[in-house]
Amino acid sequence: MARFNIRAARAQPTSRITSTGRVLRTYEGGRGHERDPRSELFLLAVSNFVSQRTFYETGADRDDRFAALVRELAVTDPSWTAGLLGWLRGEGNLRTASIVGAVEYVKARLDAGVTDGPANRQVVSSVLQRPDEPGELLAYWTSAYGRSVPKPVKRGLADAVRRLYHGKALLKYDTASRGYRFGDLLNLVHAAPHPDKPWQGDLFQYALDRRHNPDTAVPPASNSVLMAHRELMVLPVEQRRAVVTAPGGGERLAAAGMTWEALAGWLQGPMDKAAWEAVIPSMGAMALVRNLRNFDEAGVSDEVAAQVAARISDPDQVARSRQFPFRYLTAHQHAPSLRWSYPLERALGHSLANVPALPGRTLVLVDRSGSMFYSRLSDRSELNRADAAAVFGTALALRAADADLVEFGTGSNEVRFRTGESVLKVLGRFGDLGGTDTAAAVLRHYRKHDRVLIVTDEQYVHSHHGDPTEQVPPHVPVYTWNLAGYRAGHSPSGRGNRHTFGGLTDAAFRMVSLLERGEDGLWPWLE
Structure with a gap:
């Protein structure tokens, strides 16, 4: 009698988050499943805001686990690890984790004396995408490993300096509040100007002069932005607000690289209606989103508000900003005026453009347990994992x-919605459901669906129902989205229609479509 070679037989696709087969316990005492080091590092990396504690782990413990995994894989699997770090800073848009990871990658490989795989210099340069980040990486290296900086790190920093330093960057990021100024980086790495940017020679010299002789430093005449900025800075304070209110004042501020953060200090007074309306045209989309409350409090005109609304909800602007959907949810929760509600709703929709339109019947389970509410996405965010999961x-x-659509905790409830409703409106129907019994929620609500998706931190309590995914027939795929990066998962993953993913970007959801087409899911940077 045939057991395997039957008409329904077909190859099962695999995903990359893979369990080892070893059984662990979740922090709540539930039966958990260990993941291999690459899977554990990936899930931790895409959910780890460095130094941010979670419900079950301190920030220091998470950072130590992250660093240890990077150091291990930098030696045993350098190509994969380098690919992860570059992707984290690029498509993943996670600055701090990628910078910390690059430092630990280089340190581990230098300590082990290995030279195979991507060059240390290349890895350092790949995670530096903004002009302030060379200083961030140098500060982390010296705080962790002292002032002796090895050549590969210096060379990677020099590559980034040549690529990223320009006049506006100097004005925005080379401030007295920084431990390492642009001049400090230049003293350390001795970067020569990029061959295609001969003007960098004057810029680099000015950065050095600003650092060591700030009272006598004079910007180069070859740099129009720096010269325009100097003209504004030497104006008497009593004349500065007239610049803001004069015709073309906003253009003059923009030409001088005057940011909204610097404008209040330059005016030495409040950011009133005129000040905001002058600087708004030169502000980036996410700077606009962060300041909606300030615009209302200053009383910006409806005409200017309409311009702001058009920009923050423009699909191209949303795509270029590379912001997580949660930024718009946070802004919606804190912006006092109704005139921002619809633009933010549209922006949130654009930011979720890659969420797939799944055929057939789908059961979506959203974790609303206490641990999800306790853990904010970062120290600078008021948004918690419960709301992120609900989004x-x-x-x-x-x-x-x-x-x-079902919310679950100790118990579970169906969340009603209508076709075409906005995400923000449906979010208001979610609650706080205490503990976590994922298995009971699956058992109660699974009714011959074609697939099950669970958005959770995977830390369910010990349950007599067992593995949550055991409540679903083996031929039905179950996809778990891990939003916390804890070590133990609630079910096996990687094969047999059981798959775990991680990350806070909607781009990751394309893996569902790949797997259901029978294609193996690859790591995002290898697709």
Whole structure:
């Protein structure tokens, strides 16, 4: 009698988050599953805001676990690790984790004396994408490993300096509040100007003069931005507000690289209606989103507000900003005026453009347990993992052909929604459901769905129902989205229609479509 070679037989696709087969315990005492080092590092990396504690781990413990995994894989699997770090800073848009990872990568490889795989210099340069980041990486290296900086780090920093330093960057990021100024970096790495940027020679010299002789430093005449900025800075304080209110004042501020952060200090007074309306045209999309409350408090005109609304909800602007959907949710929660509600709702929708439209019947389970509420996404964010999970779960349900949306904790409830409703409106129907019994929620709500998606931190309590995914027939795929990066998972992963993913970007959801087409899911930087 045939056991395997039957008509329904077909190759099962695999995903990259893979369990080892070893059984662990979750922090709540539930039966957990260990993941291999690459899977554990990936999930931790895409959910780790460095030094941020979670419900079950201190920030120091998470940072130590992250650094240890990077150091291990930098030696045993350098190409994969270098690819992860570059992707984290690029498509993943995670600055701090990628910078910390690059330092630990280089240190581990230098200590081990290995030279195979991507060059240390290349890895350092790959994670530095903004002009302030060379200083960030240098500060982390010296705080962790002292003032002796090895040549590969210096060379990677020099590559980034040539690529990133320009006049506006100097004005925005080379401030007295920084431990390492642009001049300090230049003294350390001795970067020569980029061959295609001969003007960098004058810029580099000015950066050195600003650092060591600030009272006598004179910007180069070859740099129009720096010269325009100097003209503004020498104006008497009593004349400065007239610049703001004069015709063309906003253009003059923009030409001088005057940021909204610097404007209040330059005026030495409040950011009133005229000041905001002058600087708004030169502000970036996310700077606009962060300041909506300030615009209302200053009383900016409806005409200017309409311009702001158009920019923050423009799909191209949203795509270029590379911001997580949660930025718009946070802004919606804190912006006092109704005139921002619809633009933010549209922006949130654009930021979720890659969430797939799944065919058939889909069960979406969103974790609303206590641990999800306790852990904020970062120290600078008021948004917690519970709301982050609800954003993605709601978006999945709204896009699916036929979906049941469920919130769960100690108990579980169906969250009602109508086709075409906004994500933000549905979010208001979610609650706080205490503990975590994922298995009971799956058992209660699974009704011959074609797939199950669970958005969670995976830390369920010990349950007599067992593995949450055991409640679903083996031929039905179950996808778990891990938003915390804890070590133990609630079910096996990698094969047999059981797959775990991680990350806070909607781009990761394309893996569902790949797997259901029978294609193996690759790491994002290898697709």
